[in-house]
Amino acid sequence: TLFDLRRTGEGSAMAVVIFLILAIFVLIYTRLVRVEEA
Incomplete structure (x- = not known):
């Protein structure tokens, strides 16, 4: 789930990559x- 991804470092890293x-x-x-x- 999204909560599990947020708890893990990989989840946060993926979120940052997707945002970029x-x-x-x-x-x-x-x-x-x-x-x-133009």
């Missing part, structure tokens, strides 16, 4: 959209 991937994806997506608009 989503953040990078959003940054790239916003840049592409701006380029298309």
